[in-house]
Amino acid sequence: MNTVDAVVQLSFRVQRILAAVGAEHDLSIIQIRLLGILRDRQPGMLELGNHLGLDKSSMTGLVSRAEKRGLVERMPSPHDGRGVLVALTPAGRRLAEVGEAQIARRVTELLNELNATQRKQFTQLASVLVHG
Incomplete structure (x- = not known):
């Protein structure tokens, strides 16, 4: 498997985890x-x-x-009279926390296929790709 295939296949596995938890x-x-x-914001x-790569009408529908x-x-935004801020409600925060824990558990299970050295290397390399 080449690098591109490996990254795409890994993405598919992570997307399956997200879809299952969702x-x-x-x-x-x-x-x-x-x-x-x-x-956190x-x-x-x-x-x-x-952040989500959505246009205004799609964002409005999602929210x-x-x-x-x-x-x-x-x-209302305190800085812009026409602006609107979006925040989690207590129910949304609870669901986000539960979902985060479930996703973390399943991704950790996936990463446990690597040994400790490989996990450290993977984390370093993934951080470079995510943050540039």
């Missing part, structure tokens, strides 16, 4: 990503759309659906 909570992968982003819709489920709330 299915257990009736969440899509993009909804899982939304909750993950909101764990309250971004505006534009910033959130940039509206999560809001109807009681997972997120919109609030």
